Amino acid sequence: MAETDSQLAAVQAKLGAKVIETLRSQGDDVVILDRGGLRESFRLLKQEPALDFDFLSDITAVDYWQKKEPRFEVVYQIFSRARRARLRIRVPVPDNDSAVESLVPLWRGASFLEREVWDLFGIRFIDHPDLRRVLLYDEFVGYPLRKDYPVNLTQPRVPERTVNGTFVDERSRNKLLRLKKSLGSKL
Amino acid sequence: MKAESKELPTEIMELQMGPSHPATHGTIKFNLKLEGEKVLDCDVEVGFLHRGFDKSCEQVTWTQVIPYTDRLNYASSLINNVGYALAVEKLIGAETPPRCQYIEVIVSELARIYDHLTCCGMASSELGAITAGFYMIEAREMITRIVEGLTGARLTVTYVRIGGVKHDLPHDFAENVLSTFKTIRKLLDDCDRLLSRNRIFIDRLSNVGVMSQETALSYCLTGPILRATGVNYDVRKAFPYLIYDQLDFEVPLGSRGDNYDRFVCRIREIDQSMKIVEQALAQLPVGPVWIDDPRFVLPEKEKVYGSIEGLMHHFKIIMEGIHVPPGETYFAVEGGNGELGFYIVSDGGGRPYRLRVRPPCFIAMGAFHEMIKGYMVADIVPTFGMVNMIGGECDR
Numbered sequence: 001m002a003e004t005d006s007q008l009a010a011v012q013a014k015l016g017a018k019v020i021e022t023l024r025s026q027g028d029d030v031v032i033l034d035r036g037g038l039r040e041s042f043r044l045l046k047q048e049p050a051l052d053f054d055f056l057s058d059i060t061a062v063d064y065w066q067k068k069e070p071r072f073e074v075v076y077q078i079f080s081r082a083r084r085a086r087l088r089i090r091v092p093v094p095d096n097d098s099a100v101e102s103l104v105p106l107w108r109g110a111s112f113l114e115r116e117v118w119d120l121f122g123i124r125f126i127d128h129p130d131l132r133r134v135l136l137y138d139e140f141v142g143y144p145l146r147k148d149y150p151v152n153l154t155q156p157r158v159p160e161r162t163v164n165g166t167f168v169d170e171r172s173r174n175k176l177l178r179l180k181k182s183l184g185s186k187l
Numbered sequence: 188m189k190a191e192s193k194e195l196p197t198e199i200m201e202l203q204m205g206p207s208h209p210a211t212h213g214t215i216k217f218n219l220k221l222e223g224e225k226v227l228d229c230d231v232e233v234g235f236l237h238r239g240f241d242k243s244c245e246q247v248t249w250t251q252v253i254p255y256t257d258r259l260n261y262a263s264s265l266i267n268n269v270g271y272a273l274a275v276e277k278l279i280g281a282e283t284p285p286r287c288q289y290i291e292v293i294v295s296e297l298a299r300i301y302d303h304l305t306c307c308g309m310a311s312s313e314l315g316a317i318t319a320g321f322y323m324i325e326a327r328e329m330i331t332r333i334v335e336g337l338t339g340a341r342l343t344v345t346y347v348r349i350g351g352v353k354h355d356l357p358h359d360f361a362e363n364v365l366s367t368f369k370t371i372r373k374l375l376d377d378c379d380r381l382l383s384r385n386r387i388f389i390d391r392l393s394n395v396g397v398m399s400q401e402t403a404l405s406y407c408l409t410g411p412i413l414r415a416t417g418v419n420y421d422v423r424k425a426f427p428y429l430i431y432d433q434l435d436f437e438v439p440l441g442s443r444g445d446n447y448d449r450f451v452c453r454i455r456e457i458d459q460s461m462k463i464v465e466q467a468l469a470q471l472p473v474g475p476v477w478i479d480d481p482r483f484v485l486p487e488k489e490k491v492y493g494s495i496e497g498l499m500h501h502f503k504i505i506m507e508g509i510h511v512p513p514g515e516t517y518f519a520v521e522g523g524n525g526e527l528g529f530y531i532v533s534d535g536g537g538r539p540y541r542l543r544v545r546p547p548c549f550i551a552m553g554a555f556h557e558m559i560k561g562y563m564v565a566d567i568v569p570t571f572g573m574v575n576m577i578g579g580e581c582d583r
Contacts (some may be wrong), residue, residue, distance in 0.1 A: 025514055025515055025516065026277055026278055026280070026514055026515075026516045027277070027516075028516060028517060030515075034349070054404070055407070055420075056407050057402065057407065057479045057517075057528060057545060058528055058530065058543070058544040058545040060530055062532055062541045063541075066502075067534075075530065075543075077517050077528065077545070079528065081418075081420060081425070084425055084426065086426070086517070088517060098395075107406075107407055107555055108405045108406050108554075108557075109405060109406040109407030109408070109550055109554065111553060112549065112550060112552070112553030113407075113550070113553075116549075118569075120241070133234075134233060134234060135233065135234035135582060135583070136234060137234075138235065144239060144242055144243055145242060146254070150240075151242055151243075151245075151246055156334060173412055
């Protein structure tokens, strides 16, 4: 208990005004951080010898639609291998400007995790080198893990993609034509 | 002489491998940039098996999530069950009785053996060592039979519950497991003789897919891929859960971070897992397998059919689901492929508000291009095999 209290105090001391709140939830240490200068905060968390949170476990987000303001929270799980201590960072993100700084310069593994959050929640990561959808396809409309996305919503049909330089079977081209004809102007 | 050393003009070729390539078990697409046979760049496309695990879990009660977790990494579904149940128990603040914890350790390790046998068996048969592959699949089949005898299902087990396990071990379980381990050890010895001095096998694996410690840590890798680089991180040792701190086992480490080290790490982990199961079976205490808390546990059938209170209690738990207090938590267990974490947010209702899985395979696929850059097209298959990507978990 004293160990983790000192951990939260150390984080508070190093990050100062960036910390909105520190709390303990079910035995986990949680820090709520301001999203301004987020990468710098994480650089301190990673590189300060007293903190030494050198491993990023996970990045995800939660949508508190009509429950909380600001609407989104991006959640980071980090831990220190040397001290064997976990820490959870929550970063509130408003709906009208849903973007946070990317952590790819610090942990390259953040790339896939941030792409997933972008894909499913539509939260942008500033300076991400390659922010594309990862689990869903490019033509997908909307962000399915937002709470205002109905669970039974169906997506529009997508015409077959032609990729430059690949062999295209004429039969599939006819299929595409048929699809275009049946959908009419919707395509 | 000069004309001979002149390089032939080469053109960078783009090749799409997948999404249903016969040698990649799992639907995944590699967009390759090749110079001759050398891989210059590899863009991994995942998501072909995406079925909205997170969104589906938000629609059902806490207990109904358990069958969904089976379908994450179906090679180690018992570990997923255990991980999810432990995460919810952490949020509730409940601790299961010792016998339940021992059983959960035993089934987790059985699932780990199953997972590693699948991975190593498939990888060796893809490299032409079909016999060794069949031996490992035979060993795996024996584990499946034990799991079937215990849970009634071969893959999608749904055995662990929040606050306990579905039912106690069958009376001949220990005997079965111990005799099976004897056969598995013999089979693994045979595989060892077939593979460990096999020139073709070693040449195809060693110094291929090399990853340094720094790169592996930067890519957030866990599990056998990270341990093959020599980083000693195993959730069972670093953040012990259940009764792992009372058991005696080692964490096998590699040194070079290539495919051969990954293979050896997995094979040695099978040994350690068998050791853990034997210890746990020897120490297995007697007692209940459920927590004594009517808020989370279904009443006995006699009470359900014999009294109105019991029937109401049963009905409430089935229809409304158990009530998990509001809060959030993250809990990680060591899955077959690495840290399998569950981040759960509850708003106090009968359903999860948000349920997130940290999928070790997905993160490993994010680092795949780094493993394969500079190697040959033919090296993709063994490297991909040693990552052990399971579509159900990678794409959720």
